[in-house]
Amino acid sequence: MSYDRSRLPDPAAFYVEHRGLKLLPGKLWRSGGPCEFHGGGRDCMRVNVRTGAFKCMNCEIGGGDVVAYLMAVECIGFIEAAKQLGAWTDDGKPAPRNPMPFSARDALAVCDFEITFAAIAAGNMAHGIPLTDADRARLLLCANRLCRVHEWIAR
Numbered sequence: 001m002s003y004d005r006s007r008l009p010d011p012a013a014f015y016v017e018h019r020g021l022k023l024l025p026g027k028l029w030r031s032g033g034p035c036e037f038h039g040g041g042r043d044c045m046r047v048n049v050r051t052g053a054f055k056c057m058n059c060e061i062g063g064g065d066v067v068a069y070l071m072a073v074e075c076i077g078f079i080e081a082a083k084q085l086g087a088w089t090d091d092g093k094p095a096p097r098n099p100m101p102f103s104a105r106d107a108l109a110v111c112d113f114e115i116t117f118a119a120i121a122a123g124n125m126a127h128g129i130p131l132t133d134a135d136r137a138r139l140l141l142c143a144n145r146l147c148r149v150h151e152w153i154a155r
Protein backbone atom coordinates (compact mmCIF):
# COMPACT_ATOMS: atom_id res chain seq x y z
CA MET A 1 0.00 0.00 0.00
CA SER A 2 1.24 3.44 -0.73
CA TYR A 3 0.29 7.06 -0.72
CA ASP A 4 -0.04 8.76 -4.08
CA ARG A 5 -0.32 12.48 -3.55
CA SER A 6 -1.08 13.06 -7.22
CA ARG A 7 -4.43 11.32 -6.72
CA LEU A 8 -5.66 13.83 -4.14
CA PRO A 9 -8.72 15.79 -5.27
CA ASP A 10 -8.39 19.34 -6.44
CA PRO A 11 -8.39 21.40 -3.22
CA ALA A 12 -11.13 23.81 -4.35
CA ALA A 13 -13.35 20.91 -5.45
CA PHE A 14 -12.72 19.09 -2.15
CA TYR A 15 -13.67 22.07 -0.02
CA VAL A 16 -16.72 23.03 -2.09
CA GLU A 17 -18.12 19.63 -3.07
CA HIS A 18 -17.15 17.51 -0.07
CA ARG A 19 -17.05 19.98 2.82
CA GLY A 20 -19.76 22.42 1.71
CA LEU A 21 -17.63 25.56 1.82
CA LYS A 22 -18.64 28.41 -0.42
CA LEU A 23 -15.38 29.85 -1.67
CA LEU A 24 -15.53 33.56 -2.30
CA PRO A 25 -13.76 34.97 -5.34
CA GLY A 26 -10.08 35.51 -4.74
CA LYS A 27 -6.63 34.38 -5.65
CA LEU A 28 -4.56 31.72 -3.92
CA TRP A 29 -6.07 32.02 -0.42
CA ARG A 30 -9.86 32.28 -0.43
CA SER A 31 -12.47 32.68 2.27
CA GLY A 32 -14.72 29.71 2.50
CA GLY A 33 -17.58 30.24 4.89
CA PRO A 34 -18.12 29.00 8.43
CA CYS A 35 -15.56 26.81 10.15
CA GLU A 36 -16.48 23.15 10.65
CA PHE A 37 -14.17 22.91 13.64
CA HIS A 38 -15.68 25.53 15.89
CA GLY A 39 -19.05 25.56 14.18
CA GLY A 40 -19.36 29.16 13.25
CA GLY A 41 -17.83 32.31 11.99
CA ARG A 42 -18.98 33.78 8.73
CA ASP A 43 -16.25 33.40 6.14
CA CYS A 44 -13.57 32.76 8.75
CA MET A 45 -12.16 29.65 7.05
CA ARG A 46 -9.39 30.38 4.57
CA VAL A 47 -8.20 27.76 2.13
CA ASN A 48 -5.35 27.72 -0.32
CA VAL A 49 -6.83 26.49 -3.60
CA ARG A 50 -3.45 25.28 -4.90
CA THR A 51 -2.05 23.37 -1.90
CA GLY A 52 -5.25 22.69 0.07
CA ALA A 53 -3.81 24.34 3.18
CA PHE A 54 -6.45 25.73 5.53
CA LYS A 55 -6.63 28.15 8.41
CA CYS A 56 -9.53 29.37 10.50
CA MET A 57 -9.16 33.03 11.37
CA ASN A 58 -11.30 32.50 14.47
CA CYS A 59 -10.21 29.29 16.21
CA GLU A 60 -6.87 29.21 14.36
CA ILE A 61 -6.98 25.54 13.50
CA GLY A 62 -5.03 24.91 10.35
CA GLY A 63 -3.10 22.44 8.26
CA GLY A 64 -1.12 21.98 5.10
CA ASP A 65 -3.42 20.11 2.76
CA VAL A 66 -6.74 18.34 2.26
CA VAL A 67 -5.43 15.22 4.02
CA ALA A 68 -4.66 17.26 7.13
CA TYR A 69 -8.10 18.85 6.93
CA LEU A 70 -9.90 15.51 6.70
CA MET A 71 -7.77 14.03 9.49
CA ALA A 72 -8.62 16.94 11.77
CA VAL A 73 -12.31 17.28 10.99
CA GLU A 74 -13.06 13.54 11.03
CA CYS A 75 -10.49 12.76 13.72
CA ILE A 76 -9.00 9.96 11.66
CA GLY A 77 -5.47 8.88 10.85
CA PHE A 78 -3.41 9.66 7.81
CA ILE A 79 -4.00 6.37 6.02
CA GLU A 80 -7.77 6.47 6.53
CA ALA A 81 -7.89 10.06 5.27
CA ALA A 82 -5.76 9.17 2.24
CA LYS A 83 -8.08 6.23 1.49
CA GLN A 84 -11.18 8.41 1.73
CA LEU A 85 -9.58 10.91 -0.64
CA GLY A 86 -8.65 8.21 -3.17
CA ALA A 87 -4.91 8.75 -2.68
CA TRP A 88 -4.12 5.40 -1.09
CA THR A 89 -3.35 2.63 -3.56
CA ASP A 90 -3.19 -1.05 -2.77
CA ASP A 91 0.01 -2.42 -4.28
CA GLY A 92 -0.02 -5.61 -2.22
CA LYS A 93 2.63 -4.43 0.23
CA PRO A 94 1.83 -3.97 3.90
CA ALA A 95 1.08 -0.46 5.11
CA PRO A 96 4.07 1.32 6.61
CA ARG A 97 4.00 1.68 10.35
CA ASN A 98 5.07 5.19 11.14
CA PRO A 99 6.54 5.91 14.53
CA MET A 100 4.54 8.08 16.88
CA PRO A 101 4.97 11.72 15.90
CA PHE A 102 5.58 12.62 19.55
CA SER A 103 7.02 11.02 22.66
CA ALA A 104 4.90 9.45 25.39
CA ARG A 105 6.01 12.29 27.66
CA ASP A 106 4.74 14.86 25.14
CA ALA A 107 1.46 12.95 24.80
CA LEU A 108 0.98 13.04 28.56
CA ALA A 109 1.76 16.76 28.64
CA VAL A 110 -0.87 17.43 25.96
CA CYS A 111 -3.43 15.30 27.80
CA ASP A 112 -2.65 17.03 31.09
CA PHE A 113 -3.03 20.50 29.60
CA GLU A 114 -6.19 19.73 27.59
CA ILE A 115 -7.95 17.88 30.41
CA THR A 116 -7.18 20.75 32.77
CA PHE A 117 -8.53 23.22 30.22
CA ALA A 118 -11.74 21.19 29.79
CA ALA A 119 -12.15 20.88 33.56
CA ILE A 120 -11.81 24.64 34.02
CA ALA A 121 -14.35 25.29 31.26
CA ALA A 122 -16.76 22.78 32.83
CA GLY A 123 -16.24 24.35 36.25
CA ASN A 124 -16.96 27.81 34.87
CA MET A 125 -20.14 26.58 33.21
CA ALA A 126 -21.23 24.88 36.45
CA HIS A 127 -20.91 28.28 38.13
CA GLY A 128 -23.03 30.00 35.49
CA ILE A 129 -20.21 31.51 33.48
CA PRO A 130 -21.16 31.02 29.82
CA LEU A 131 -18.65 29.95 27.20
CA THR A 132 -17.57 32.57 24.70
CA ASP A 133 -17.22 31.70 21.03
CA ALA A 134 -13.47 31.60 21.56
CA ASP A 135 -13.95 29.20 24.51
CA ARG A 136 -16.12 26.91 22.38
CA ALA A 137 -13.57 26.99 19.59
CA ARG A 138 -10.76 26.17 22.00
CA LEU A 139 -12.79 23.30 23.49
CA LEU A 140 -13.20 21.81 20.03
CA LEU A 141 -9.47 22.10 19.48
CA CYS A 142 -9.00 20.50 22.91
CA ALA A 143 -11.20 17.54 21.93
CA ASN A 144 -9.41 17.22 18.62
CA ARG A 145 -5.97 17.16 20.26
CA LEU A 146 -7.08 14.52 22.78
CA CYS A 147 -8.60 12.48 19.98
CA ARG A 148 -5.35 12.73 18.04
CA VAL A 149 -3.28 11.50 21.00
CA HIS A 150 -5.73 8.64 21.56
CA GLU A 151 -5.54 7.68 17.90
CA TRP A 152 -1.75 7.47 17.94
CA ILE A 153 -1.57 5.61 21.22
CA ALA A 154 -4.25 3.08 20.20
CA ARG A 155 -2.51 2.11 16.95
Ligand SMILES: [Zn+2]
Pocket residue numbers: 035036037038039041044056057058059060061137
Ligand atom coordinates in the same frame (compact mmCIF):
# COMPACT_ATOMS: atom_id res chain seq x y z
ZN1 LIG B 1 -12.64 27.71 13.43
